[in-house]
Amino acid sequence: MTDARKRVLVAGATGYVGRHIIARLHDDGFVVRAAVRDRARAAAPGAYGAPALEGLVDEWVLAPGGAADLHPQAMADVDHVVSALGVTRQNADPWAIDFLLNLRYLELAELSDTESFLYVGVMNTSTGSSAVSRAKHAFMEALSRSRVSPQIVNPSGYFSDLTEIYDLAKRGMAFGLGDGSVRLSPIHGADLADFCVSHIGSGAGTWDIGGPEMLTYRDIVRLAFEAADRKPRYTRVPQPLASAAVWTADRISPRAGSLTRFFLDGMQTDSVGEPHGTHKLADYFSSLQR
Ligand SMILES: NC(=O)c1ccc[n+]([C@@H]2O[C@H](COP(=O)([O-])OP(=O)(O)OC[C@H]3O[C@@H](n4cnc5c(N)ncnc54)[C@H](OP(=O)(O)O)[C@@H]3O)[C@@H](O)[C@H]2O)c1
DSSP states (O other): OOOOOOOOEEEESSSHHHHHHHHHHHTTOEEEEEEEEEEEHHHOOOOOOOOOOTTTTTTEEOOOSSGGGGGGGGGOOOOOOEEOOOOSSSSSSIIEEEIIHHHHHHHHHHHOOOOOEEEEOOOOTTOOOHHHHHHHHHHHHHHHTTTSEEEEEEEEBHHHHHHHHHHHHHOOOEEEESOOOOEEEOOHHHHHHHHHHTTTHHHHHHEEEOOOOEEEHHHHHHHHHHHOOOOOOEEEHHHHHHHHHHHHHHHHHHHHHHHHHHHHHHSSOOOOOOOOOOOHHHHHHHHHHO
């Protein structure tokens, strides 16, 4: 059951997942308010096949900077908040964005008596060693104590992120830690949006969500090589080299250290959620053939 004509504010609206969520909210008849940093960029198509937002958004909130830029008026008359806001490839401090900026949205939602706040996080934050995991975990703790009905959706890896494995396969390369037996259930943005939008306002909860297939890292590499029509080749990165990469990255910058830790944690920890959706990874890789 959807909550038609309710107003939903989406933070992180210009991201891979945010764009798919907005498309789904629009299709379901919600009043869509998108918080963006750059209106022109929002209007254009996103990366990895994510939709352009032009024509899908009813109301825009321009928040070009951090938490200080976000005014209470942004939350006026909002029934539900969805946040897919977080640092991925952006050059920013995860604490300032994943924790503090999300916290600012939450504080405004509490002040406006918003009904629910759905946050798209990531799995395994309680054991993750990166700054991104710690910042996300801290926000989830704050959200779970909020009087705004907290909904936390922790997805497995996104198809968008696995594009890099396909790009490497096209060049005849694949790298992994150990034997590649770590398991994932990668999910397409549209399938994740379907899960999130169909749960908006349905009550507090935490969900680990994946796509319809459970795959090992080696399976994913094989699918990438098949789509790229290259002979499979897998190079094991020895553990001491991974530790050396963290040591080096820490000395380059906190951001480089966090990204390296986040990536290596992901290569060593299963990330399998409740299966949802219909999109298959092999079809996504095939769609990348160019
Ligand atoms: N990729 C994965 O496999 C994966 C798996 C599980 C969970 N997640 C998490 O899911 C969430 C959404 O992922 P995604 O792939 O959709 O990410 P994305 O495409 O990078 O989108 C992130 C969103 O956050 C905004 N943002 C980032 N840094 C910002 C800053 N400094 N100031 C203001 N806004 C900022 C981006 O705005 P701009 O467009 O203006 O940069 C964008 O709207 C993230 O928290 C991510 O960590 C990702």
